[in-house]
Amino acid sequence: MSGTMAEQPRTAVSNPPVRALAANFGEQDMMRRSATRSEPVPTRQLTPVAKLIDVSKCIGCKACQSACIEWNDTDPGVGVNVGVYENPHDLTDQMYTLMRFTEWVNPETSNLEWLIRKDGCMHCADPGCLKACPAPGAIVQYTNGIVDFIHENCIGCGYCVKGCPFNIPRISQTDHRAYKCTLCSDRVAVGQGPACAKACPTQAIVFGTKEDMKKHAAERITDLKSRGFANAGLYDPPGVGGTHVMYVLHHADKPNIYSDLPDNPRISPLVETWKGMTKYVGLAVMGFAAVGSIVHGIFGRANRVAREDEENAEKLVEGRPVPPPPEEPAPETRAG
Amino acid sequence: MTNSWTDIRNTDLVVVMGGNAAEAHPCGFKWVTEAKANRGAKLIVVDPRYTRTASVSDMYAPIRQGTDIAFLLGVMNYCIQNDRVQWEYTKAYTNASFIVKDGFGYSDGLFTGYDEEKRDYDKSSWDYVIGEDGFAQVDPTLQHPRCVWNLLKQHVSVYTPEMVQRICGTPQDKFLKVAQMISECSTPTKTMTSMYALGWTQHSHGAQNIRAMAMLQLILGNIGVRGGGMNALRGHSNIQGLTDLGLMSHLLTGYLNMPTEAEADYATYMSTRQFKPLRPGQTSYWQNYSKFMVSFQKAMWGDAARAENDWAYDYIPKLDVPSYDVLRMFELMNQGRVNGYLCQGFNPLLAFPDRNKITSALSKLKFLVTMDPLDTETSRFWENHGEFNDVNPAAIRTEVFQLPSTCFAEEEGSLTNSGRWLQWHWPGGSPPGEAKHDNWITAQIFLRMRELYRREGGAFPDPVLNLSWEYADPDEPTAEELAKEINGRALVDLADPADPSKVLLQAGKQVVNFSQLRDDGSTMCGCWIYSGCFNEAGNNMARRGTEDPDGTGTYLNWTFAWPLNRRTLYNRASADLQGRPWDPSRKLLEWNGTQWTGYDVPDIAPNAKPGDVMPFIMNQEGTSRLFARGMMRDGPFPAHMEPFESPVPNVLAPRMRGNPVARIFQSDVARFGNSDEFPFAATSYRLTEHFHFWTKHNRVNAALQPEFFVEISHELAAMRGITEGGWVRVWSKRGSVKAKAVVTRRIQPLHCDGGRVVHVVGIPLHWGFMGAAKKGFGPNSLSPFVGEANIETPGYKAFLVNIEPTTPPGVVS
Amino acid sequence: MSQDVIPAGSAQPGDAVHPGPPVTVNRYGPLQRLNHWITASSLILLLLSGMALFTPELFFLTGLFGGGQNTRTFHPWIGVILFFSFFIFFFQLWKANLPERTDWIWLTRIKDVVGGHEENLPELGKYNAGQKFIFWGMTGLILVLIASGLLIWDQYFGEATSILIRRIAVLTHAIAAVLIICMFILHVYAGIWTRGTLRAMTRGTVTGGWAWRHHRKWLRQLAGRRKVDPAE
Secondary structure (H helix, E strand, C coil): CHHHCCCCCCCCCCCCCCCCCCCCCCHHHEEEECCCCCCCCCCCCCCCEEEEEECCCCCCCCHHHHHHHHHHCCCCCCCCCCCCCCCCCCCECCECCEEEEEEEECCCCCCEEEEEEEECCCCECCCHHHHHCCCCCCEEEECCCCEEECHHHCCCCCHHHHHCCCCCCEECCCCCCEECCCCCHHHHCCCCCCHHHHHCCCCCEEEEEHHHHHHHHHHHHHHHHHCCCCCCEEECCHHHCCECEEEEECCCCCHHHCCCCCCCCCCCHHHHHHHCHHHHHHHHHHHHHHHHHHHHHHHCCCECCCHHHHHHHHHHHHCCCCCCCCCCCCCCCCCC | CCCCHHHHHHCCEEEEECCCHHHHCCCCCHHHHHHHHHHCCEEEEEECECCHHHHCCCEEEECCCCCHHHHHHHHHHHHHHCCCCCHHHHHHHEHHHEEECCCCCEECCEECCEECCCCEECHHHCCECECCCCCECECCCCCCCCEHHHHHHHHHCCCCHHHHHHHHCCCHHHHHHHHHHHHHHHCCCCCEEEEECHHHHCCCCHHHHHHHHHHHHHHCCCCCCCCCCEEECCCCCCHHHHHHCCCCCCECHHHCECCECCCCCHHHHHHCCCCCCCCCCCCCHHHHHHHHHHHHHHHHHHHHCCCCCHHHHHHCCCECCCCCCHHHHHHHHHCCCCCEEEEECCCHHHHCCCHHHHHHHHCCCCEEEEEECCCCCHHHCCCCECECCCCCHHHCCCEEEEEEECCHHHCCEEEECCCCEEEEECCCCCCCCCCECHHHHHHHHHHHHHHHHHHHCCCCCHHHHCCCCCCCCCCCCCHHHHHHHHHCEECCCEECCCCCCCEEECCCCECCCHHHCCCCCCEECCCHHHCCCEECCEEHHHCECCCCHHHCCCCCCECEECCCCCCCCCHHHHECCCCCECCHHHCCEEECCCCEEECCCCCCCCCCCCCCCCCECCCCCECECCCCHHHCCCCCCCCCCCCCCCCCCCCCCCCCCCCCCCCCCHHHHCCCCCCCCCCEEEEEECCCCCCCCCHHHCHHHHHHCCCCEEEEEHHHHHHHCCCCCCEEEEECCCCEEEEEEEEECCECCEEEHHHEEECEEEEECCCCCCCCCCCCCCHHHCCCCCECCCCCCECCCCEEEEEEECCCCCCCC | CCCCCCCCCCCCCCCEEECCCCCEEECCCHHHHHHHHHHHHHHHHHHHHHHHHHCHHHHHHHHHHCCHHHHHHHHHHHHHHHHHHHHHHHHHHCHHHCCCHHHHHHHHCHHHHHHCCHHHCCCCCCCCHHHHHHHHHHHHHHHHHHHHHHHCCHHHHCCCCCHHHHHHHHHHHHHHHHHHHHHHHHHHHHHHHECCCCHHHHCCEEEHHHHHHHCHHHHHHHHHHHHHCCCC
């Protein structure tokens, strides 16, 4: 019972401080900065934070979506029903989080399970978006693990979309900048939890230090195992260095049944090649070509037209004899 | 709720049936999550649809809508057959041992005394054998063949697992699993809570649905204990307050009754109210009825209510019919017998059944006044919105006045939640535009009406002219003034009955609670059960103490719960006959030898000896009732009844249609459909994304669930050629709607009696032709105009429809 | 010159030789030159804007376009201009760039090419194998770049394909860009190294000696055509 529970995450559960607080993290806490050769050196190490989404507690009420819209002041627009519960139908530049619903019949029990997963940025320790981003400082990572988009630096190229292993960022067609969940970095900076976690009625979304969240997850997994979910587990995929948004899944052995949650997400080798080998080899090849040309130009002998060439041309035009064409190769087929 | 929301975290088993708590009460549902996380509690969902609640359940069993009684009596039968009964509790705290009159019986779906002509029972045989001492006769050994227990045992014996499957369509293995899980809660150390809502109430036999579960809870010993109880999840934040404060046409405040025509004078009225105990030494608290009634009359008419005029008893209207419920009012309106309608915070065009009839009725009014923060469909019932409201404005003569009012977030006052907590709240913002508080609007109407009566007289102006209206600003009574009036105060110095020389309470002071009310005109009180909410200690509803000693979940310093700040009703029943808690780890109260102590306010006199005074003090018996005597119109025991529109005949009584005593208006008889024409079983419900017809006006909610849809199984979709996301037409005998189709595995065909396959059509209720969301319809365009037999709650949960693919609605904007 | 007399070999309409001294040869008409320079400028702009997005070290180049957002906006449009401009050019030149057997001989004697020993090479038509390689290489790479570019043109086609396709496209685009830049360098360098070449794209003419030295077969064709049709 309650006595044996690990300390519960507080920020999202309890009422936040109401007095104005100075933002407690910012520029000085950046540990990664997109398209920047020398990584920023943070002046201190913040405690890594995490949002834990317990899929087994989630009732799919969309309060998180609603809170996200309210806090970020977005307007996803009134769409239509296309025969499913997902609305909007996908993440958009105005909808940073989305409940995704899957009706799955468990082959072991033949029972229907309605798997509801809150989709959104996973805040990877090794963020593919940041790796892909060509705009210096448009994507940053803080030492607490939050991956944030700095919109004034964003150029709207969409490379982050290609870099992300989870298909999260969306580009606005209005201001041409990329948007995604910021883990409410603006709230976290003043001691509050993310808006979605604050709004979640069943505390399926909780927020705290990553360590606490892992402990909390472990308790939840024990509980789920006691209810017959033998494969319950934590989704903190190592392929991206772990994430700062984690899931408790009843079927952690098959993440893909939860609306295509990647089984083993990692930055795509295509993206790695693009941002790695191609860049270095490409620059080398282009540099070699340029430098080689210049060197050859300086040290090599230019191919100049000789006096006799001009004379031969004159002779040819005037119909005077010129050296004949060589015998080989065989004459070309002629037209006309 | 007998218990509170916070108490749900103490339970071992949550049964959600007749409700969808996760979907419709997501915030309250957090306590289920707490129980699961902290106590390892299990969650059972029994519903025609695999709901959002089912998605987090440990056990889901499908059921055909409207057959809950058969299911529950089946569980009761299982418990009795398998000796899973909390015997000590059942014997002592229920009327199991009471001996019933010989005349009482049940056959062919009917109890004794049925009069087909009147559609009513003669209930005289539904009672106990009363001995010469004036007390009911009992057999504590439960051997007497006519004792309630043996009658019950026999009554439920027909509901075998096979019968449950035939009626409900619930596969036997699933039913047995549920029954087994429930039956485990018969031990004193395991409790179950029942969370239900309009999935049980909105049937013609709604009250019996609830009774069936209440009886099951009683034989399991789960009433009055922590983590137990019958927990009605209210559909609006203040619907509990609505019934508490007597907004039902047949009720005064605090569940005092509106007099009927037959009760022409006060003495007659009181003669059937002050129930005498049916067993020796019992409390029978309604013996205090006159104190509450007189104090109420003093609150209403002040000095004009005097002993000489029977406390102005004549001022109260007398009912000529059992009630003027919404169905009757709209029936009368449709007959052209209602001139004007003040519609305050209500949207009947979408909320009441048989929308075509509602439109027709509103069109016959001379005037309609709507008071609402939103531009409701009702206030625009005359406006043509293409297929979505296909009316001819030129043909409607009703004059409509739209008064913009404030919403809860712009007002001060209290809301009573499902757990009976009166929670004070403060305005979060200023009203926009010309919006006015309801208090102001009501006061203006009253003051102008009174002035007309003063000037012009009339047949009987006294109740209006003498109405007590003592507010600092008569134009706008404040919430605090009203709350104090509801709490009540002494009108003269109240002497201590034990020592007349001592003044208990000075004139003008607030009474501490209803225990100080008197029937001699010396006190006034607007609503006795709320008394204590705003006494000399201040506004107790505004308290926000979060202390919870030993983590019991009672939170006695958080706001105020009626009655007397009691958090769990019947909490005396949490202890055994010696006054020891059934489950020491879940103690609520304990007898310390001289008085009751514990975490909650005892629901019994603090010094009432445990072996002598039984816990159910509001009942004449002192016990709870497995056998309801004549207090329910449709029977002392619940019995399986089909909905009026049912896809299958009543297996137990094929001749019977619906509830035999439910009221049917003559004009509606022809508006019922049958299963040949309308083969599919429809039900209506809410979605989490919306709150009723309000949030479709909000762009955020509208974005999250933008458009009206219906839900059907893959099997039905294939049968009718319906595609996912395609347009369908759904129609009943009463109307037709167009909707998008959500084809889902969450709805499965049910296999009922004789291999009949019942297809369910789910119809959510949040759309209309006003607001930010896409225009759409509500289930009330289709649902029948029939109410619950006892309380006339319209039935929206089980009716018949047909369905086919169609084209999108053509909109004329 | 009448249209119905198609000159033999790789000589194209508009190519003509004028008696000197010095002898001059029309190699590119004014529209062709305009076409070439539009293509060339586009390529340079694409190179600058593309490189800015390719590597953070060169992100400063976005300054030339008025910042990152503008660079991102302009780059694909310039690509579209290049595409159309190049292909107008392409349809004028493709026949002259069809491979011939001499191209293989030329290629096998690439040492002599680089060494400037023209005398060891076969007589060539309007284009040598190197030029043809540039021509077809550019053609292929531009097709690849426009196709992959459209797939990653987020503003219009961002949602048109799966992310996997877009990842392949972005990688392909980068590799093709590297190749085309190398080809561009080669092209520019060859034009400079082979003295007398640049004027073909500035003035439109080359000297008879240049033509004799590098594209003798072409010159012979033009001279021969002059005899057939002495109108000029």
